[in-house]
Amino acid sequence: MLPLSSHPAHPPGECPLLQVQNLTKVYPSGTVALKDVSFDVDDREFLVVIGLSGSGKSTLLRCINRLIEPTSGRVLWDGQDITAAAPAELRSIRRQIGMVFQQFNLVRRSSVLTNVLSGRLGYANPWLSLIGLWPPTERERAMRALERVGIADKVNERADALSGGQQQRVGVARALMQEPRLLLADEPIASLDPVLAHSILQYLEQLNKKDGITVICSLHFLDLVHRYATRVIGLKDGIKVFEGLPQEIDRKRFKEVYGEEAQEVRAASLEAA
């Protein structure tokens, strides 16, 4: 077990897995989505990011793997500056960071297998993969990933023939193909009903505990935060307003992050439990 403390300890001389330093994002429209956000993430943490809609959670997660270019600040991966990485370098870092999305982001018309294999493109032969040729070992890897999330029988279905919960499991399997050290999950359960939400989060928990994959996940519900997080960051209007252990977040603190809408969110979270 990791020591539970609000300031993650790491062996001296070794840097944390991920360091976010003074990250700021200003969209061309002028919206300041992130303002001087800094925090560290250690290996094997399950870090949950909470915050109101529009508080900058998605922007934060996407700045980490540079799906969105930060305006200023740095993100260090194993001590290496992602924000300054050249394209080839960036790809090899991205390869180690899996991502799961609120809207699943599957290619709806493609088969489940193709969707899962597409998570392996960073490792694949650039030419063979272009014409859809995959070595048998990769197909087996895809099958194992699907077995892991319990939908190996759907391998040949079209992605849009699956239910929402099943689609998100394909999304997790796709991320698994990267053999990631870090998994970014942007509200992975917001499009699912409460029971499915728990099942998806349990997969993430399993990956975190069993496989030692570090997870950064944005969530909305307080009880889920208590249940799964090892550490919590709260965002409000792009500013980090809270960082600490899940136990430290009570209704009062939650209200600070969520403001007046806290009651509503809590009601929803009770329902989900």
Add this chain to the structure above:
Amino acid sequence: MKPRTPPPLWRATKWIVLLVLLAAAYSLSWRVTQPDFLKLIVAAPKAKQIIGDFLHPDIIEREAEISLIEIPFPIPCGSTEVEAAPAPVRLRVEPACAEPRGIFRVSGSDLGPGSTVVMRWLLPSGGTLPIEQYPVDEEGAFSAEIQARPIAATKDGVPARLQAEVSVPLTRIHVSQAMRDVLNAIMVTIFMALLSTTLGTLIAAPLSFLAARNITRTSRLGSVVYYLVRSLLNITRSFEPLVIATIFALIVGYGTPFAGVLGLVITTAASLGKMFSEAVESIDPGPIEAITASGARRSQVVMYGVVPQIIPDFLSYIIYHWDINVRLSTIIGFVGGGGIGYYLSQRFNSFEYHKASTAILAIIVVVWALDFLSAQVRKRMA
């Protein structure tokens, strides 16, 4: 704040001015086109003839096997010696001679069911005198009473001969020459359309990615490329295919399919490029984001995240454009682009309306078939 309403007088004036302008436009169009409905009525007989021609397209010729059977027939009896040669088995005359105006019976057998027999006199003078046409029954037999005409009387000891022309229709349908030419020309047209659609697609597909905001406009250089390609497509699209084909016909030769293909390729590339780029712009960005996040290269992102999303749209646009190109290439033929249009214009120029009708029929059938096909394919892909 309430929006200010313009004074009623001004509004009324606006309407009146508009109406006057509209009336002027219509009266001008009338004067320019000079419709002459009287002529349409006066020319009715001419129209009847032309339309009659068009209603009988030159398509098939019935193939038939024709055999002639002849029997000498003395009139009056004994006017000449008829050799007791073995009478032809398939045709018998009873009695074997007759007095002038006498009645005798001709009967035939084994003539083949469904065939027809045309009987005629071969006169001693060398002329022929038609008698009548008789149908043959299901057993292949026929029988008829014929009057011995005085004009067929024996002359200088030479008897007239009765001739039966038996034509057995074959099941084979013989395609007429015009039909063969039309089929040839319409195949040229279809392949012209196919080739120009294919070439146009090959040019349009890569251009469309460059002209798609979401793919190209990710950097400054990309923006420049985006605007260049987009302007190129817009400018090219404003050229009429007919005009381009006419110019090419002047360059590479009048009546050559190549001229038509060149004209079509250019307009197809421009208009498909625009349609494709809109399809690319309307795709779901989610999968692109997800695949990019996995460390894939740009080419891989396009292949796995973009292509599967655009394939149905692309295919239906391509088929739609092939359809358009078939129609266009018939017209382009008129300006020297080859194919069925060229054939049609030639037939019009030489007043061969039966053949023109065949060509028009072929165009109708092909256009209809393509319409049906593209509707089916689009339904499949929805």
